[in-house]
Amino acid sequence: MNFKDFKNLVKLRLTFLVVFSASISFLIGSRVTNQETIGYTGWGHINWMNWVMLIVGGFLVTGAANCFNEIIEKDLDKLMTRTSDRPLPSERMTTGQALVIGLFMGLLGTYLLGKLNLITGFLSVFSIILYAFAYTPLKRKSPIAVFVGAIPGALPPLIGYVAAHPSIDEIALILFGIQFMWQFTHFWAIAWVLDDDYKLGGFRLLPTGNRDLTSAIVTFVTALILLPVSLLPTYMGYGGYYVGGVSLVCSLIFLYQAFNLMRTLEIKAARQLMFGSFLYLPVVQLMFLFDFIGK
Structure with missing residues (x-):
């Protein structure tokens, strides 16, 4: 197995996006903890070793979930142009090899996240189970799969936050809620662009299937x-006007792109919305971090 095969097995770009989201939320959670304990929300009292553990553990857990997803969908991936060259459908890797890699990454990642605190460990196991064994099989049955998949898709910021501040409070729910709602527009933009290829694998993921x-x-x-x-x-008073202003501008641009898709029904418009979604989330999350109230 070469690095390219490993990269495709764990869906490296998607995994990095997940880890980025969790790491930003960890820093937000750290600043909340510092504010509650010492009345200080700067950068000087953040446990950077725990931050590294979160990144490594989050990478391993996300990679494991993606690995199990590809094992389950191996035969379907053969049917789609976009996925036919992945290591399992192309038979450059056996199912047994992928299973060993997935189990190793999942166990080690859960151990590292569990060492941060039990809530983080529990949420990581829950995300693997929901993504690989609920969302994945539902993709061929009903568009409801998108709703189910949005839950593990929105867990990374929640996991990152509770890794630093082990309680699910209002800020944790806000971080979860933003990423949860973003998932639908983001995923349906992708599904619109790739609808022809998805249907080759029997996936009908757009709201009506078309x-x-x-x-x-x-x-x-x-x-x-x-x-x-x-x-x-x-x-809610957890961020200032900068995060509010940037979020408003980003949301209006995002909304315009979604309106343009509704107006034209063109793949080009869906692709613009898809690329807009890639920028939206990190920009809003970073602004929340830097404009956190009481900094």
């Missing part, structure tokens, strides 16, 4: 709901 006006309207509505959700840090 590129039609109703699917576009539902996608637009999720972007619309995301707008007030993204303003919760400022509204």
Whole structure:
């Protein structure tokens, strides 16, 4: 097995995005903890060793979930152009090899996250089970899979936050809520672009199963709901006007891109929305971190 095969097995780019989200939330949680204990929210009292443990453990757990996903979908991946060259469908790697890698990464990652605290360890196990064994098989049965998948997809910021501040409080729920609502617009933009390829594997993930006006309207509505959700840090008093202003601008741009998809029903518009979603989340999360109230 070479690095390219390992990269494709664990879906490296997706895994890095997940780890980034969790690491930013860890820093937010650290500043909350410091504010509660010593009345200080700067950078000087953050446990950077725990931050590294979260990154390594989060990478391993996410990679394991993606590995199990590819094992389950091996035969379906052979049918799709986008996935046919992955190590399992191309038979450059056996299912047994992938299973060993997935189990090793999952166990080690859960151990590292569990050492931070039990809530973090529990949430990591829950995310693997829900993603690999609930979301994955549902993808061929119903668009409800997107809702199920949005839960483990939104757990990384929650896991990162409780790794530093072991309680699920309002800030934790805000971080979860922003990423949860973002998932729908993000994923349906991807599903619109890749719909032809997905259908080769039997996946019908758009709201109606097709590129039609109703699917576009539902996608637009999720972007619309995301707008007030993204303003919760400022509204609830946990962030200042900078995060509120940037979140508002990003949400309006995102909403315009979703409206453009609804207006045109074109793959080009869906691709623009997809790339917009890649920028939206890290920008909003970073602004929340840097504009955290009481810094």
